[in-house]
Amino acid sequence: MTKPIIGFIGTGVMGKSMVRNLLQAGYPVNVFTRTREKAEDLLNEGAEWQDNVAELAKEAEVIITIVGYPSDVEEVYYGESGILHNAREGAYVIDMTTSSPQLAEEIDKKAKEKNLHAYDAPVSGGDTGAKQGKLTIMVGGEAEHFEKIVPVFEVMGQNVVLQGPAGAGQHTKMCNQIAIASNMMGVVEAITYAEKAGLDPKTVLQSIEFGAAGSWSLSNLGPRMIDDNFDPGFYVKHFIKDMEIAIQSADRMELPVPGLKLAKSLYDELSKAGGSNDGTQALYKYYKMMAEQ
Template sequence: MQKKTIGFIGTGVMGKSMARNLMKAGFGLNVYTRTKEKASDLLEEGARWQDSVAALAKESDIIITIVGYPSDVEEVYLNDNGILANAKRGSYVIDMTTSSPELAKAIYDQAREAGIHAYDAPVSGGDVGARNAALTIMAGGDKEHFEGILPALEAMGKNIVLQGDAGAGQHTKMCNQIAIASGMLGVCEAIFYAEKAGLHPKTVLQSIEAGAAGSWSLSNLGTRMIDGNFEPGFYVKHFIKDMKIAIDSAENMSVPVPGLKLAKELYDQLSQSGGENKGTQALYQYYEIMSQAD
């Protein structure tokens, strides 16, 4: 059976690798970006350029988006020149941006009225997971039509779970970000402590990452901190956006999140000092600065 044609919007740090993996899996790929040059390598590899969101939506069976902010999601989906106004009846739309659960539900409701199957499916795994087609994908939407998008998701990820109705994927991603936020404080403090104690941090990692302290952030981002590599696998500015969504959602449900709020406060300070376009592991530099201030 011929594979569906996929339209892809959002070729950033993670999106470009995700789009490339879809092509490797045999899907025809339409792409649109605000700046065509950002998609030049994908076009050279066989992707087809579409000159607008509307054109891409009309020419695709499955439309996947992974953009920056909820405002970007709203723009590409809900305006007159957006996806839902132009996608074919019976097509699928998958927003893989980390965005608002309420916005995911609004997109689902409008898509259903147009005969379009909508899913929110944010991801975790960073640049490495995207490159290796090993992302964790947390989906929300109708179980009835989920098989229609599963082959595309399997081309990008390994751990794929339909969490529930529309918005459930975004709520699950909020759980993920809440756990990461406080955990990043611990990773930074552990490595900084090791250095100040005169230990070799990478040797310390060999011990603690295999025990109860082990985590993805410790094993993957801890090494980058030690090496002084603060290039983005996931931007500080986007993590701050995620934490704000999580805090707002938590407050709406009267859920206390003091660890999350502290993490956001420190990341805000890092961003204000010029770190917004660095990777989330750059929080380590906050501890270096604070130590020097003392």
């Protein structure tokens, strides 16, 4: 069976590995990103370059976007040069950016007007999950056509769940980010406490990561903190963006989220101190600085 042509926009930390997995699975992939140099290794591996969003949209049967901010999503989807104006009838348009649930609902409405199938499908699992094709993919959109694109999702992730109609994927990702935000504070505090108590934090991890305190952040980001490795699997600046979206959504629902707001305030301070392009585990640097004062 012939695999559909995929158009992929955004080849950053996550997108590059996702494209690589699609290529290895035999999918023809056309790519576009603002800076062609970021896609050069993928082009050498078989991806085809498109000069702009419109050309990519016209060629593809499945269009996947994973860009930075909701404003970037609007830029690639709207206008005469955007995806919605140029995609072929019946195409699938899948935004895997962590973005606004309200924007996802709006894109879905406009896509239906043009006989396109829109899905919001943000991911979790970081750079490691993207490389291994083991991302969690949270999907919002119509159930009727969902099964047709599951094979594409399963190349990139191993936990693919349709959460509900348009916007449901983004709301689920907000739940994910809310849980991570408070958990990250706990992970950092645990490690800095271990160090202050004169313990070997790596040895402490051997005990607590397999008990009730265990979490993905503790097992995957805790060791990076201890090794002073703050390379981004997920950027601080993007996490701040996600928390802001979650706070805005919670405010609309009149839902108090004090833990989330505290976490965001700490990450805001980290960003002001020059950490916006670090990985989210760099919150450890801020805590350590406070502990040494």
